[in-house]
Amino acid sequence: MSIDATAFVHAALASAGITPLPDEVAVIIADYPKLREQADKIYGFADDLEPALTFDPLDHYAAESGN
């Protein structure tokens, strides 16, 4: 996937309300392709359903809720 790291980093920082110094922004831009590459590889292994992220509605209730 080709990305415009400069455009993305500027947009992400603006969205997050963060204002690094210009030389810091340059480093973030230089590092971003490697970060993106590492994140993209994590998409390579799973099928549509498994593993699923789960949620337990009983988390904050007694062992069995209900009426």
Next chain:
Amino acid sequence: MTIANNLTIKEAAEQLRAGTLTSVELTTEIVNRAKHHNEALGAYVEITEEAALEQAAAADADLKAGKDKGLLQGIPLAVKDIIAMIGAPTTANSHVLDPEWGKGVDAPVVARLRDVGAVFVGKSTTSEFAIGNPDESKRFRIPHNPWDLTRTPAGSSSGSGIAIAAGLALGALGTDTGGSVRGPATVNGHSGLKVTYGRVPKSGVVPLGYSLDSVGPMARSAYDCAILLGTMAGWEPRDPNVANVPVDDYVAALDGDVSGVRIGLPTEYFFDSPLLDPEVKGGVLDAVETLVNLGAKAEEFVLPHAELAKDANMLILLGEAHSYHRNNLTSKWLDYGKWTRANLVRGALYSAADLSQANRFRKYWSKIVAEAFEKYDVLITPSAPTPAQRPDEITPSKRLLLPAYTGQWNLTGLPALSIPTGFSSDGLPLSMQIIGKPFAEATVLKVADAFQRATEFHVTAPTLTSVESK
């Protein structure tokens, strides 16, 4: 009197009960040593001398009166400065943390140690918010490796690592989210245990990665870590992250017998990187041979996707850390150290889908690892690819390109203990990592203790005169 700078908790406890040493004598020596070397080593943010001596006197009085609270009574400990402790502020080595944070309160893990009569030497240096390398422009002391002052003591539990190595405490608390107990233990030449997620309460600790953080013991030996863990571990009703799992008698399990213990060596990524120092690798393999000679069985196998697991851990860590720091990053950017903000900003560069996918991978990889543990009792890997490095070798940008062997076990929540295996040709400590099943700290400590009964690397200390002369 002269107290060796490689004294262990076990030895000190024996001497306190034999009457050949008092806690006041021990604490006075430790505190004086800490004060004398703190400028050069940067182990402590604050040394709580007066309180420590009061605690030591109380420990001595109790022992004399027959009130024996256990092996930690009268033992000087360091507390990482992201953990709340009565008597000293918590700074997280930062200008950003509210000075009132944790004031007048002991984190539950500290309260447990206080209840058994431990002595607190002070608050030990941490990487800022447990994530940022030291920034010379900020007011905090820069920590240095006592084996070579030009090298880092690693982080984030830097001060605790230095204190143990240089004999400025006999035990310490660290925290570990991606390697921050094991890294300092590795490069400072002693033992450090990342516990199972939920084994030890972590309330009263400034968070880094909510689903990854753990508080762990650091000490010279696995035996000493077992002593500490026995007090630190267990249910805490005020902490939603603590598991209600019975606490083993970790010390009683240390019988030196590893006959039949099945050791798995995951070769892919952990042992085959061109960036893995040959001396590090050799040290691990020699240590495994020692364990095999003691009766264990070892076998190589392939555990796939370990590099992805390292990256998934970091992605989750950065996402969780960024959520904690988001408001302050927008309003106090320059108050953070330059390396801290360089790390934390990365959390803004991932998408919500990235975090979701990393957590799906987490479930997937945890299952693969659990399948490996059907065949093995422990896994052994190097703790780090190299011995201690220089600060300019571990900038956030450079670390993106380096292998790392610790975050995988935070991702899976498993216990992992780093212990020394020898020394490099430069005289720097080498280390291996022993990983166990969930809540199997007793097995991990037992394997390490068996190795340490046959070797002396863990009780080899740097000479402090070499520190003074630099």
